Amino acid sequence: MKAVKRIDETTDLSELVCDQGLLRAWCWRSGEIEFGPAVPEGAMALGAGKPETFYAGIEAGARRALDGETLLLPGVPEAVSEKSAQLAVVGWLAWRSGDRVRATQIAAERLALQQAGGAPC
Structure with a gap:
């Protein structure tokens, strides 16, 4: 399965879309x-x-990563646990x-979880 991090005018979308x-x-x-x-297992x-x-x-x-190209979902890289990331x-x-x-x-639930060190309540 092909996957990309960025799409621009040169990207061949035919390889990136599903049957629908x-x-x-x-x-x-x-x-x-x-x-x-398709979403890979574990993502x-x-x-x-x-x-x-x-x-x-x-x-x-x-938001952009430090490289200026990679897209990041806000809050996930900083999450102290899997639950906080979810x-x-x-x-x-x-x-x-x-x-x-x-x-x-x-956000309030996540903040409480982060402040507790990431362990589920």
Whole structure:
């Protein structure tokens, strides 16, 4: 399966979309976001959509790594535990969908978890 970290005008999308013509996005525990036709085992799914608009939406909500190229999902690289990383993903998805109340609740839960050293309550 082919996967890429960045998409631009030179990217051949035919290798990156699934049979339904959708581009999928996921992130790793490191926070690095990748795109391709299927979410690999061990990755955290971020969603799927038409490549023409989906990539831009993910890119707009991501942040850049120090290399200036790699897209990172905010909060995941800094997470002190797997649970905290998962909450960062869920909170980001809630924020992206416009559910600011749920995103704020998740952020508060994640903050408490981080302050407790990452151990589940």
